[in-house]
Amino acid sequence: xxxxxxxxxxxxxxxxxxxxxxxxxxxxxxxxxxxxxxxxxxxxxxxxxxxxxxxxxxxxxxxxxxxxxxxxxxxxxxxxxxxxxxxxxxxxxxxxxxxxxxxxxxxxxxxxxxxxxxxxxxxxxxxxxxxxxxxxxxxxxxxxxxxxxxxxxxxxxxxxxxxxxxxxxxxxxxxxxxxxxxxxxxxxxxxxxxxxxxxxxxxxxxxxxxxxxxxxxxxxxxxxxxxxxxxxxxxxxxxxxxxxxxxxxxxxxxxxxxxxxxxxxxxxxxxxxxxxxxxxxxxxxxxxxxxxxxxxxxxxxxxxxxxxxxxxxxxxxxxxxxxxxxxxxxxxxxxxxxxxxxxxxxxxxxxxxx
Numbered sequence: 001x002x003x004x005x006x007x008x009x010x011x012x013x014x015x016x017x018x019x020x021x022x023x024x025x026x027x028x029x030x031x032x033x034x035x036x037x038x039x040x041x042x043x044x045x046x047x048x049x050x051x052x053x054x055x056x057x058x059x060x061x062x063x064x065x066x067x068x069x070x071x072x073x074x075x076x077x078x079x080x081x082x083x084x085x086x087x088x089x090x091x092x093x094x095x096x097x098x099x100x101x102x103x104x105x106x107x108x109x110x111x112x113x114x115x116x117x118x119x120x121x122x123x124x125x126x127x128x129x130x131x132x133x134x135x136x137x138x139x140x141x142x143x144x145x146x147x148x149x150x151x152x153x154x155x156x157x158x159x160x161x162x163x164x165x166x167x168x169x170x171x172x173x174x175x176x177x178x179x180x181x182x183x184x185x186x187x188x189x190x191x192x193x194x195x196x197x198x199x200x201x202x203x204x205x206x207x208x209x210x211x212x213x214x215x216x217x218x219x220x221x222x223x224x225x226x227x228x229x230x231x232x233x234x235x236x237x238x239x240x241x242x243x244x245x246x247x248x249x250x251x252x253x254x255x256x257x258x259x260x261x262x263x264x265x266x267x268x269x270x271x272x273x274x275x276x277x278x279x280x281x282x283x284x285x286x287x288x289x290x291x292x293x294x295x296x297x298x299x300x301x302x303x304x305x306x307x308x309x310x311x312x313x314x315x316x317x318x319x320x321x322x323x324x325x326x327x328x329x330x331x332x333x334x335x336x337x338x339x340x341x342x343x344x345x346x347x348x349x350x351x352x353x354x
Contacts, residue, residue, distance in 0.1 A: 004108050005049060007034040009042040009056040010076065015093065022097050030101070046071055053108050057093075058085050072107035099176060105200035106178065109186070109193045125158075125242045127233065128353060129264045131251040134280040138308040139270035141337065142329075143248040144171040144209075145344030146268075146353070151208035152345065155243040158202070158236065159211045162229060162249040164221050167214045170337050174203035179213035181220045187228045194235050210242070226256035233263060253287055258299060266353045267303045269323075273315025281305070285321050304353065308344075326352040 006023075010016040020035050034049060036042035039060050046054065046068055053072045056062050064073055074089040082090050091103045128146065132139035140163065147159035148171075161168045161180075178201035186197040204210050215221050236245055247264075261267050269284075271277040285300075292298055300323075307317065307328030317325055327349030332340050 003030060003032040004104070005034070005052045006031045006104065007036065007042055007046065007049075007051045007054045008076075009036045009039060009054065009060055009062075011037060011057050011059040013037060019093070019097075019100075023101075026097060027101055031104075043067075052111065053104055055091060055104065058090075061086065062088075064088060070111055072111040074103070074107055096175065102176060102178070102200045102202075105196055106182070109196035109200060125237045125240070125245045126265045126354060127237060127245045127247065127263055129247045129249060129261055129267045131249060131267065131269055133251050133269050133284045134271060134277040137270045137272045137277060138340075139268075140166060140170070140248050141340055142268070142270050142306055142308050142344060143246050144168075145341055145347070146350045147209045147211075147244070147246040148207055148341060148345035149347070149350045150244045150246075156241065157209055157244045157246065158242045159209050160233075160236070160245055160247045161211070161214065162221070162224070162247060164250060165218050166221075166248060168211045169214055171341055172203075172205040172207075172209055172211045174205050174211075176201075176203045176213070180215040181217075183212060183232070184215065184220050184223055184228070187232060188223065194231070195239050198232075198235060198239070199241070226254075226260055230260055230263070233260070237263075251284070253284070253291060255291075258288070258291065261299045264299075264302060267299055268306055268353065269303065270306050270308050271318070272309040273307050273311070273317060273328075275316075278316065278318045281318055282321060285323065306349070 008016060008019065016035055016037065020033055023031055023033055034045060034051065042054070043066065045051065051071055054067065055074055055076055058075045058077050062073065067073055074091050075085040076093040077085055077090045078094065080092040080095065084090060089107065091100055130139050130143035130146065144159055147157045150157040159168060159172065182201050183198065186194055201212060202210050203213060233245065233247070236242065269281060271281050289300060292300060303323050305318065305323050305325045307315065307325070309331040310328045311331060327347065329344055329347060332343055
């Protein structure tokens, strides 16, 4: 695996030795590190060693115009409240090493052009789409619960919320400054090395689920085309970083949407068994059946139903359309989102998805 050539220019020898040692212990397979306390020595090495990222202490004033074009740059600063220094990006030196690592990856990805040696694996992921055919059935909660279930079984799992107005923050939290807006920018610019950008932006919750924080503003999500989403899911799958990618998305039967769903191992429709929900599920199934008559591959044969907020008094399963029902859950009255997630994520019905 190819390593990123990282140069660190730092006047504080104690800090320099500490961070080089930590990177050596935790990221030895990611970085080839060059350390300097003298700016002239550092700058003279950039070209000959083909350095790809330079991080310099704010004690130095670096003329970035003289840096090689391939070399990304940022200043090390003492406070997380500092946003830029001398008009350049900054990295707070006093934070968790994995956060520093992700910020360096982000800088690298914006300068790398065709980097294939940094792929994290060769095995594709199992992709699961969760969709609410009828509103208010808790499809997002069920998707998050599925991701939590597989993560609890030791599987590397990504929860990917692609809803126009969705929020992964309802279910998962972790430190880090990047979010879906950064991913969308990378997709649209087509300049960044996307696989590295994806790794630099991903977060991991305490329960093991990986996720991307919701975009800064909801309108950013409106910029995503099906072409963008297809590229995103292809890249995530091909990196081999995840056993499961759980995609939480709005329902659609547009042609581009159906082509996207054909990438899934399983498409999960979530209903609540109410009369209105069942009517919508039935109509959606028949519509998709009609649209698929001339298709080369079928979505219907990978479609399953899950019932959420099911009531023994008012809900009924939809048994006459030939779609497998893998289970369900009752309504949890007066429970928070976290409490509902905990209850749902313990259900073994998710094993039936594969």
